[in-house]
Amino acid sequence: MTTTWKQPWEPALSVRQVLALERVLAGEPEVVAGAGRLDRPVRWVHVAEAADVGVMLSGGEMVLTTGVLLAGDDGKQTEYIRSLHRAEAAAVVLGLGRAFPSPPDVMCRTAERCGLPMVVLHRPFPFAELTEEVQSRLLRRKFAAVSLSEAVRTELTGLITAGAPVQRLLDEVARHGGCPVVVTNLAHRVLATAGERAAVDDVLRDWERIARQAGAGPGDGWIRAELSCRGERWGRLVLCGYRGDRATGRLLADRAAEALVLHRMLGGHEAQSWERQATRSLLTDLIGGAVPARQLLPRARAAGLPVGRRTFVPLVVRDPGPARPDRVLRLLGLPGIVAELADGTTAVLLSLAPDQDDRALTAHFAARLRSEPGASSTVVAAADARAGWDDVPAGLREARHVADAVAGSSAALDLPPVVRLRDIHLRGLVRLLRDDPHVQSFAERELDGLLRGPDDDLLSVLRTYLATGRNKSRTAQLHHVSRPALYRRLEAIQGRLGVDLDDFEQAASVHIALLAHDAQRG
Template identity: 80%
Template structure:
């Protein structure tokens, strides 16, 4: 990966030059090429030679009095054509010395070529205009250098400190003053930064913006929601000969050249960050994690998250949403399973190590059947036979998705760690967790915590995890000694000895239903508190 970004040539548009105070004093009039005033002016060149075109390299605004063109219509037309071939930005003709009015031959030729032709009705020294424009261009050059180094220093410092992707994008957004969007090659939004309302506006219209931003001009930098002149500037992300993403500045208000520089500096830093960060899909995982975590937390209204979900590639119009939480499988593994089954959805790790999955199904698809198929294939084809798939009832309204995810999380937490002993169905729902679900809801109650400590004190003080595990399995299997011995890979006599030790330490008779139930509730509360 190259770490050198070429600084762009500082430019002003023809329109900007004509708006300068010194130029306005000359009473400029655009007599041809009025539709091309946004052309960039790289330099100002004063020349009277008829063959000036051979001296140009492109982007120049040529100033002339036309003294060598007067009286020769052929020279006048050829003069305009030579400037067009040299890719001049515009030609400014000072009236008075050679022409009293705009020469019609030059006007028609310029109009045909699309070359802006400007006449000055009041003459003034061309040196003043040259000095003014050149000074502004030099100042822009220094401003571009300063911005380039400031951005590079800031982003390099963040990468060195191990900052996450979002922190880098926040820094880019601060320098650009506009929304910043990072996508993969399929235009799926992976991350955003900038003022929240402005970002939401971009994401709300993302499908149109993505088509316009990447439907044309496949070069390194290109146009966006309108054109680069409108501040929609992109940069490709990739390294080692492979492209894997894009960065877009949405509505950058500075100069186009400076915007390109900023986008390139940001892209350079993001490529380095990704190369140092490890897996190829880490940004996709971070995008899904951010969205699903915000949905679960409920701090942001679901309606405000809808544009993010749509931009992330999740179908949201007239869909049935199935919230799942899975224990025992990584997001990457679940994403692969979703692709294998052809199920649209997102998967992301939650704070407790579980993985949230949000399926988006067509209204005519059977949500229960597809959820069951997902759970069955998870166990048989991904090598996770003990995975727990907790599901909430399907939702048809996006606003109900956060509650569904929290319900699935509640179910998954209620059975976590006890799945083998409970003989659970392939997909666990709220109706399957019974007492465990209630205890999880009450786990933070001080009375419940005190009850659990009191009932289990004999085992907790001894810190005997083996006996606690045996007790947990024994109660979860309905006090089935054969099943408990099988799950712990011990003989029946060995299990009896452990159960006797448990009863002695707790001072209870586990054959007594009420005492066993009391210990079971205490153990459920203890496990819920520990998780």
């Protein structure tokens, strides 16, 4: 018979911890069966000589006996061990003496088959001392656990009342627990983490596999608490590698789960928003470059991004309008992650199999995105596909640079469906140099006549005129004016700037200055 071991919620000592007590060591304990189950929790210590003691147990007890009523009867010995097993006792401790001068083979074999830890004491031992010692330790643990539980509840409730973000709550839970904290959805996708960064990264390596396997045993330190709202489960909170008393850890996890659910109910936060925040944090760290890409790999795996033997395509989307790149990605069945960055752009990282055509799929994504209502002017910028994870940050920065370089000019420029570095030419170079004081001074000097003027429309006309390659028909069409009206505006621009726009070098100088001015304004 296989028994599912029940984990007690109240504080407990493991069998191993009880056997390590000084008073127990004085009795020279020897484990004669069930040595692989010594991490079972001991909820109570019970002294009993009755042969049918199993009916008086509720589970988790360490039973102490001299076996005086079992001596000489193999059947009673076998049934005694089986009854303890059925009652889910934590262990049985047999004091050797008159009844059993040596470990009884029948009881040892039966206990081994049942997986019940059996310990014999080779020296006379006062059971009352062990009972007193264990009970007092359990009561102290229970008091400490309840005190911690109430302290954590008060602290987290205070943070929620003060409007603290959910990350602040998780940081406090990780501090109290002294271990990484992970929040996942029901599919084990990581929504949020807290704790010391290196320890979190260790936990997230191969996260999906270990998340499904961990927590099966009572001593592995993984403690879960379900997250549910209005009767519907939506996630889990996991203490990863908690080293304190398990019951205390369970109380801590419960208090944390209560706080997260309350935070969600009061703030209207959905699990999906947590997933977006986690993805945004990952992509922001990748682009920023402060954290080496290799250290971010566990977070990428935990976010559900395939990373083994993949080709990565970094994209940045500008002006998507009402279109949602993440929705388009799901519709096309493309594996990847999406997040809106702080500057209003949206970063997309595709993860493709080596045999997939990255350019065709990128173009398909861009076309599908622009087909969404109100997204016709969307700009999709891309870097060349990266074969290695370490090259992804540079690719994302390149894609953002390309998107920034054409920002605000997509209507006037004849752009390909997917814009790449080779498509932005001078515009890209100027954007790279926009913070140089000499470039800033040059732009101010060249455009001074228009920048001091009251008519912003002239600057807009100049921008379109130069972006279209000085195409007067196209410029008039884009500004919805007649050709004569456009000529008057161009004459006014030339007069204020003191240049001849028909002269290539002068027009090029003004164009570079305008590109630098626009880049500086962001």
